[in-house]
Structures are given as C-alpha cells and as structure tokens.
Amino acid sequence: MAKDNKKQQNKTNPILWFFFAIVIPFIVAITLTVIIFTVAGVDVVGWAKSTGNSIPVISSVITTDKEKNEQREEKKTKDIIASKDEKIAQLNQKVSNLESTVGQLEQEIVKLENRNANEEKIKSETADEAESGNESIKAISSSFNEMDSAQAALIIENMEQDLAVGILKQIPNDVRGGIFEEMEPDLAAELTQLFVTN
Known part of the structure; x- marks a missing residue:
C-alpha cells in the first residue's frame, strides 16, 4: 500500500510541477505586461479584441464595439418590427370588424330593398284593386243615372x-x-x- 501512495504522489507531482512552474508564471507575466502597456498608453484591450477577432475560434467568443453596435441596432430593428407587427395585427382586427359591419349593413340593405319591393308590389296591387273598384263604381253609377x-x-x-x-x-x-x-x-x-x- 505504501508503494501505491508513492506512485500516486509521483503522478500528481508532475501535474503540480507543470502548474506551478509554467502556468502561474505565464499568467503573472501576461498580467504584468498588460499593466505596463496600459500605463504606457497602449490600448491593450482593444488590440486584444481586434487580434482575437481575426482568430477563427476565438472570434466567436469576443465581441467588438462594432459588433455591439450592430447587435444594438439589430435589437432596435427587431423591437420596431415587433411593434409594427402588433400594429398590423390591431389594424387587421379593425379591418375584420369593419368588414363584418359592412356585411351586416349589406344584409340590412337587402332586407330594406326586399321590403320596399314588397311594399311597391302591395301598393300596385292596391292601386289595381282600387282601379278595378273605381271601374266597378263607374259601372254601377251609370245604372243609377237611368x-x-x-x-x-x-x-x-x-x-x-x-x-x-x-x-x-x-x-x-x-x-x-x-x-x-x-x-x-x-x-x-x-x-x-x-x-x-x-
């Protein structure tokens, strides 16, 4: 069992050695470089973004100011489109309401036209009856003359x-x-x- 623990320590020691000997000093060196260039007046963040944007895999992660502006414009455009779509839906609803009102009014017009036609028919029949009644009265009145x-x-x-x-x-x-x-x-x-x- 003691040998197993020594083998495990030997395996973890190279990983720890790599981490402490290479990774941490590299991070410290990059941080110091960034601080020194920033104090010197170099835009390190802008340079890193533009450089990272030209690397294919990293460019999908990094967003530049231009891309942020494009995203804002795209969001504004989508918001405008959404509000226009909502207005269109409201106007379509108004159109359908007005079309149903027009349909009802057309039905009412047809009913009124039918009623007028029936009234005219009744008037003409009444006039015909009155005329035939007048003719009967004329015929009878001629007999009263004699x-x-x-x-x-x-x-x-x-x-x-x-x-x-x-x-x-x-x-x-x-x-x-x-x-x-x-x-x-x-x-x-x-x-x-x-x-x-x-």
Missing part, C-alpha cells in the same frame, strides 16, 4: 257610406241632386259632408 231618383235614394241609404259617396261622385250633378232630394235630410246631409271632405 234609375228613378226615389228608388236610387232607397238603395244608396242602405249602402255603406264610403261606397255611397263613391257612387255619388260618379253620378252627374242633376241626378245626384234628385237622389239627395228623395233621401232623409239627416242622411243626405251626412253623405254630402263625406262627399265634400273625401
């Missing part, structure tokens, strides 16, 4: 007032006067009032 005034007054007294006024409007004035003469005065007055106001 009828006896007393008989016409009895028939008109039993009609709805709107229909009676419509027929009386189509009859000539002298025939209308004869029919009013044969009617009861209250009803004749009421129909005359409706005749004038309509």
Whole structure:
C-alpha cells in the first residue's frame, strides 16, 4: 500500500510541477505586461479584441464595439418590427370588424330593398284593386243615372257610406241632386259632408 501512495504522489507531482512552474508564471507575466502597456498608453484591450477577432475560434467568443453596435441596432430593428407587427395585427382586427359591419349593413340593405319591393308590389296591387273598384263604381253609377231618383235614394241609404259617396261622385250633378232630394235630410246631409271632405 505504501508503494501505491508513492506512485500516486509521483503522478500528481508532475501535474503540480507543470502548474506551478509554467502556468502561474505565464499568467503573472501576461498580467504584468498588460499593466505596463496600459500605463504606457497602449490600448491593450482593444488590440486584444481586434487580434482575437481575426482568430477563427476565438472570434466567436469576443465581441467588438462594432459588433455591439450592430447587435444594438439589430435589437432596435427587431423591437420596431415587433411593434409594427402588433400594429398590423390591431389594424387587421379593425379591418375584420369593419368588414363584418359592412356585411351586416349589406344584409340590412337587402332586407330594406326586399321590403320596399314588397311594399311597391302591395301598393300596385292596391292601386289595381282600387282601379278595378273605381271601374266597378263607374259601372254601377251609370245604372243609377237611368234609375228613378226615389228608388236610387232607397238603395244608396242602405249602402255603406264610403261606397255611397263613391257612387255619388260618379253620378252627374242633376241626378245626384234628385237622389239627395228623395233621401232623409239627416242622411243626405251626412253623405254630402263625406262627399265634400273625401
């Protein structure tokens, strides 16, 4: 066992010898050189960076002032791009909201156009019905022209007032006067009032 410890000490002694004899003095010599050149006014750090930057493996570890500026500019550019992307996303959201609003308004326009078309159709149908009703009233009123005034007054007294006024409007004035003469005065007055106001 004592021999094993001596062999282990012999193995560690050359490593320690190398460390104390070569590495530590080298570090001390470099430190003294850097201090002396710095006191003399030489930019040792700048020279080390520029020299280290030309060595392929070490250049990836060392960053020069130019590279730091480039990195800052790159970071600023990325920040600007990120803010622009955020604005673009907000604007795209606004566009989609406005497009949905436009879609809703277009649907409302279509509904209103359909409603207007239906109303126009109903108006035209109502106008056609009114016209056909007017034609019926004209046809009937012509038969009242040839009828006896007393008989016409009895028939008109039993009609709805709107229909009676419509027929009386189509009859000539002298025939209308004869029919009013044969009617009861209250009803004749009421129909005359409706005749004038309509």
